[in-house]
Every structure is written in C-alpha cells, then in structure tokens.
Amino acid sequence: MSKKRNHALKRKKSRVPQLLRIAAAAPPLSNLVVLLCLLLSGVAEGIGIASLIPLLAAAGDPAGANQSGLGKYVMTALDKVGLPHNLLILLVILIVAMIGKALLHMAAMRQVSHAVARVGTNMRMGLITALLDARWSFFVREPLGRFANAIGFDAMRASEAYSAVANFMAHVIQAAIYLGIAAAFSWKLAGFALAIGVVMMLSLSRFIVISRRNARKQTKRTTTMIGRLADVLVGLKPMKAMGRQARFAALFAKDIAAIHLSMRRQLSARHASKVLQEPVILICIGVGTYFAATLSTIPLAELLVMAVLLVKTVMVIGKVQEDLQAVSVAESGYWSIYDAIEDAKAAREETSVGRVPTLKKGIELRDVSMAFGPKRVIDHASLTIAAGEVTAVIGSSGAGKTTMVDLILGLHQPTSGQILIDGEPLSAIDVQKWRMMVGYVPQELLLYHDSIMANITLGEPSFSRADVERALRQAGAWDFVSALSDGVDHIVGERGGLLSGGQRQRIAMARALIHQPQLLILDEATSALDPKTEAEIVRNVRELSDQSGITVLSISHQPAWMTVADKILRIQDGVVTGETPSSLPKVASR
Incomplete structure (x- = not known):
C-alpha cells in the first residue's frame, strides 16, 4: 500500500476531527x-x-x-x-x-x-x-x-x-x-x-x-x-x-x-x-x-x-x-x-553522538558486506585506506565503488561487517563530526545560480575571501577566477552553465577544500573531462596530498589516477582486491 x-x-479512521x-x-x-x-x-x-x-x-x-x-x-x-x-x-x-x-x-x-x-x-x-x-x-x-x-x-x-x-x-x-x-x-x-x-x-x-x-x-x-x-x-x-x-x-x-x-x-x-x-x-x-x-x-x-x-x-x-x-x-x-x-x-537518520573522530592512521573495512534487497553489492570486503595517501578505487560501472564510499561516510549501514576510523568503529564515533572532516566532489556537479564565492562557501559566514582564495589556489582555479572581471563575485549561471567543464570541476574542488578537510573523496570527479584538464587536476590533487598530508580517495577508472595513486583497489562483482600500477593492463589515454 x-x-x-x-x-x-x-485520517479517515482518526477520531480527532x-x-x-x-x-x-x-x-x-x-x-x-x-x-x-x-x-x-x-x-x-x-x-x-x-x-x-x-x-x-x-x-x-x-x-x-x-x-x-x-x-x-x-x-x-x-x-x-x-x-x-x-x-x-x-x-x-x-x-x-x-x-x-x-x-x-x-x-x-x-x-x-x-x-x-x-x-x-x-x-x-x-x-x-x-x-x-x-x-x-x-x-x-x-x-x-x-x-x-x-x-x-x-x-x-x-x-x-x-x-x-x-x-x-x-x-x-x-x-x-x-x-x-x-x-x-x-x-x-x-x-x-x-x-x-x-x-x-x-x-x-x-x-x-x-x-x-x-x-x-x-x-x-x-x-x-x-x-x-x-x-x-x-x-x-x-x-x-x-x-x-x-x-x-x-x-x-x-x-x-x-x-x-x-x-x-x-x-x-x-x-x-x-x-x-x-x-x-x-x-x-x-x-x-x-x-x-x-x-x-x-x-x-x-x-x-x-x-x-x-x-x-x-x-x-x-x-x-x-x-x-x-x-x-x-x-x-x-x-x-x-x-x-x-x-x-x-526517514530521519539516526546519528549517534559518540567519540570525536580522528584520521591519523586510516580507514579500515573489515569483512563488510552490503546488499540492496536480494542484490549483494559489496561481498565480505576487507581493505585499508592509509591516512595521508592517495588511494584509487577502480572497477566497472555498478561494481559497488560509490556504495563503498557511502558506507565510509555512514550514508548506508553495512549488512554485516565493520568500518573503522583510526581503529574506532564508525558506529561509535560522532558521524556528523566525521562528515565535517570530509571534502566530497561528486561526478554530477551542482553549482548554484550565484557567485563563485557563494558556491564555494555555501553561505557559511565564517569563511572569508582569503579562505576562498586559498581553496581556489589549492584547486588550481585561482588563475582563471582572478582573470574574470568580477573575480570571486562572478555569477556562474544556472548549474554553472557560464563556466567550462574544467572550471566547474575546479570550483567544486575548491568547495570541498575550503573547510580544510582531512579526507578528500573524488567520486568519478574527472570522468567527463578531457585528458589535459584531467591530468592538471590529478597533478594538483597529488601535490596537495604531498604538501598538506590530506588523505585522498579517488573513485575512477581513468589511467591518470592510477599513475599517481599510492594504492589501487579494484572492485569486481562486490569483491575488493588490491592492485599496483605495474600490475594493471596498459590503457590507452583518451
């Protein structure tokens, strides 16, 4: 029903008029x-x-x-x-x-x-x-x-x-x-x-x-x-x-x-x-x-x-x-x-107020399974994402890559198994504080019909123009933004239609970086870009991780990420295996 x-x-059966x-x-x-x-x-x-x-x-x-x-x-x-x-x-x-x-x-x-x-x-x-x-x-x-x-x-x-x-x-x-x-x-x-x-x-x-x-x-x-x-x-x-x-x-x-x-x-x-x-x-x-x-x-x-x-x-x-x-x-x-x-x-999300999370060691999935109805998307996965490193997760469409990210963020609860953040179960930490430590860039970008600054700060008054500039520089976007007549006050148009694909991607990256997260998640964030633009963004992220120590989790099947990643995880039919760049087949650049 x-x-x-x-x-x-x-309402029909209710006794209250x-x-x-x-x-x-x-x-x-x-x-x-x-x-x-x-x-x-x-x-x-x-x-x-x-x-x-x-x-x-x-x-x-x-x-x-x-x-x-x-x-x-x-x-x-x-x-x-x-x-x-x-x-x-x-x-x-x-x-x-x-x-x-x-x-x-x-x-x-x-x-x-x-x-x-x-x-x-x-x-x-x-x-x-x-x-x-x-x-x-x-x-x-x-x-x-x-x-x-x-x-x-x-x-x-x-x-x-x-x-x-x-x-x-x-x-x-x-x-x-x-x-x-x-x-x-x-x-x-x-x-x-x-x-x-x-x-x-x-x-x-x-x-x-x-x-x-x-x-x-x-x-x-x-x-x-x-x-x-x-x-x-x-x-x-x-x-x-x-x-x-x-x-x-x-x-x-x-x-x-x-x-x-x-x-x-x-x-x-x-x-x-x-x-x-x-x-x-x-x-x-x-x-x-x-x-x-x-x-x-x-x-x-x-x-x-x-x-x-x-x-x-x-x-x-x-x-x-x-x-x-x-x-x-x-x-x-x-x-x-x-x-x-x-x-x-x-449908209210029940988030426990537990311990304050940290990300100094890393993230561990211990025998985690996830099913939507009869379909099992993740099957007894065990893996580690080390803090301060760039980890690339690869696999075909529908293999469960995004589901794994959702599990790490607590957006879904695993059917079985355990997710640990610095050795602490995700269920025992403050999930809201954990998410506030994350910068997230999805494949389907959403920019609002507003200024670049408003799209990056999302209306948060505590962020200054200096914070916006710092995030734009980290995302490799400051050069093109500063060249605009209105600078950070430039209106991006409906869904960012007045910017190019690469520019929109960098603005979204700056939005994810402005609050100085400890974990940066890129969910197929560069899959729609041309090879040159993608290579520039990948290089920026690699340099950012080396300089700031930020942990990067990139969901992608593009070769550009495989060449800079410290660790590569492959998901196939719900099963997670480890890979090294040398063990992967050569993929022609796009």
Whole structure:
C-alpha cells in the first residue's frame, strides 16, 4: 500500500476531527486568544442586539406597556445597574456594544492573520528541517518535485486551510450566540433558525464533497507536473538536441488539462453552493416571517428584533457552510505538506553522538558486506585506506565503488561487517563530526545560480575571501577566477552553465577544500573531462596530498589516477582486491 493511501486511511479512521487537527497547526496560545476574543465579541454583539428591544420600545411605546419576554429582562437588568430607560442611554449601550464587538473581532482576526502566516512558515521550515535530517536512501525513492510543490504551492494552501478553519470557528461561535439570544426570545425562533441552517447545509453538502475530491486531484496532478518539469529542465539540452522535447510538451498538456478540469469543477461547486444559499435562506425566512407577523401576538419592537436576529443567524450559518467549502478546497494542500513532513521525519537518520573522530592512521573495512534487497553489492570486503595517501578505487560501472564510499561516510549501514576510523568503529564515533572532516566532489556537479564565492562557501559566514582564495589556489582555479572581471563575485549561471567543464570541476574542488578537510573523496570527479584538464587536476590533487598530508580517495577508472595513486583497489562483482600500477593492463589515454 502506498504511503499516500496509508496517510488517507489513517485520517479517515482518526477520531480527532480534521478541522481541529488543522487548527492545531498554530500555537495553542494563539488559538486560545482567538477563541476568547471571538467569544467576547459575540457577547458584546448579543448585548447590542438585546438593547434594540427597549430602544425600539422606548421609541414607539414609552410606557413599555406592550413589552414581553426578553424586553422585560433587559429593563430589569438596566434597573439593577441603576440606568434609566431613556433613548440616549439605550443608544449608548448599543453603540458601545457594537464598537466593542468590532474591536474584539478585529483583534481576533489580527491574531488569525499572524497565525496564518506562521502556519505556512512553520510548515515550510518543518519540511526543510525534516528533509535535511532524513537518510540519504529516502531521496533515492522520492520524487523531488513532490517537495518542491509542497514547500511552495502546498504550504500556501495550508495557510489558506488554517484561515478557513479560523473563519469557520468564528462563525460557529457567532451562530451559537445568535441561537442563544434567539432561544431567550423564543425556543421556537431558535429551533426554526437551526432548522433552516440544517436544511441548507444538508442540501448543499454535495458541493463540499465535489470540491474536496477535485482539490485532491489538483494537488496530485500539480505535484506530478512539477516533479516532471524539474526532471525535464535538468536534462533539457540532450532532449532539444535530439528534437524530442515535443513528447514532454504533450505530457505537460495532459497534466495541465487535468488540473484545469479539477479547478473548473471546484469553482463551479463553490459558486453553485453560494448561489443556491440565497434562495434557500430567503424562502425559509419569508415563510417564517409571514407566520410570525400574522399569527403571533409578539410586540412590534420584539418582532423586528426577532426578524433581524433570524436573518443574521441564518446568514451566519450560511457562512459556516461557505467556510467548510473553503476548507475542502484548501485542506488537500495542508495534508500534502503534512504527509511530506511526516514521511521525511519517519526517514530521519539516526546519528549517534559518540567519540570525536580522528584520521591519523586510516580507514579500515573489515569483512563488510552490503546488499540492496536480494542484490549483494559489496561481498565480505576487507581493505585499508592509509591516512595521508592517495588511494584509487577502480572497477566497472555498478561494481559497488560509490556504495563503498557511502558506507565510509555512514550514508548506508553495512549488512554485516565493520568500518573503522583510526581503529574506532564508525558506529561509535560522532558521524556528523566525521562528515565535517570530509571534502566530497561528486561526478554530477551542482553549482548554484550565484557567485563563485557563494558556491564555494555555501553561505557559511565564517569563511572569508582569503579562505576562498586559498581553496581556489589549492584547486588550481585561482588563475582563471582572478582573470574574470568580477573575480570571486562572478555569477556562474544556472548549474554553472557560464563556466567550462574544467572550471566547474575546479570550483567544486575548491568547495570541498575550503573547510580544510582531512579526507578528500573524488567520486568519478574527472570522468567527463578531457585528458589535459584531467591530468592538471590529478597533478594538483597529488601535490596537495604531498604538501598538506590530506588523505585522498579517488573513485575512477581513468589511467591518470592510477599513475599517481599510492594504492589501487579494484572492485569486481562486490569483491575488493588490491592492485599496483605495474600490475594493471596498459590503457590507452583518451
């Protein structure tokens, strides 16, 4: 069963209402302040509405002879606080109550606006943190477009979902207070208003289901499209070179058409729900008002207030229905980013805080095996990588060279056997500190659309321009960088497209060297370079190792590395054997 399907089933079976779970995305204190302000706002409005009765009575019946029910209760309350029953006092009470209601409601909505922004911010930060803490194997299985969509579109809709839930809570509180005041007038009035609301919500609930279903389809299609777009843009050059980009355009057109259909159905359901609310409300109110006016003996003042109260109560219940509609549209985005965060948290990498690592003796693999499912990639490997030396690991593609590097870095755990750093098991040392001692240059370089300095420092403020220059010199890149008009501030373009392959490689090397690592790992780092450029980089690395004593582990099958390596390890069918440069067959240079 897929993880998304599993998440959906868990939510369906959960006893905690989904609306409350979305509301819980904001801090509890923030929600408490909102609820308190809304309650006080409703009470203030109730006082204002109640004051209308004696106000209208004082205008049309100064003697109060025809007052009944709630009107008499209001007059009694005024007597207890020592206030006269004149128009001015009643008008002041009404104005103060309405102003108080408006101010309290504004305070609640201001708190909601802060919480809405905080929900999106917290979910974005939560996703980024969870992704950075996840195991490397998690990213091999997950499409990166899912997270790109989650941190942008879904996070925005998560904020909208919380906003809709907050409005829902506000209108539910308002409706409850109105119903309470209506019950004080007459339980029949309260029952009639509630019945209208129930009829309206039941008759329009179908549109909520349609909106929710199509919102989920839209989220799924958008995630798929963004993931596909990210993959296509990365490899667009060869697709254009072969004239095959039209096929991708057709795929995108299919996704966009599906998104268009989902959005159209959502909007149609929302508009239909809103349009049909009005006739349902007016028909019910019209019927109720007719019978109240013709058959009731209620005084005119109270009858007018009851009519106002009935209209406001039913309209608020209508807003509750609209809020549910808005939640149904936005909640798929909330659950999408929520599920992404939970999946990343479930894949959290467990790194023990052990001894501080050192690299003075070397690295040892002792009878290490590694399997992915039924396939064994490393088979009982035992080897030593001496500190301060250049070790080359050779083998055919898929032989397990990169897997061995991942094991040394703790990115994968061996199926059996032990990895030791200066005689200490990797499981017993602080893995994060161990990785901070490593400089890593992969085969697939990734330079960001930023300056050379930013690409080398990766935004770390502790690195100075002098540190950048030192790393560039060690990588053999200072000559070409200093010749640029902007120097280290030169923008490299998207994925380093404004630099040559050799220049990109040297920038990546400088990035790996700036923090002065004790172990430099080059994973097929020169396989795409021409022989001259490769020879220059190999010579630079050899000189760097001789001068600084840095340990170098080069994963490559190129002869240039074999001629400078102190030790050569061959991996074939998961088995590791030692080689010497003289024992290797002669390989023609490229």
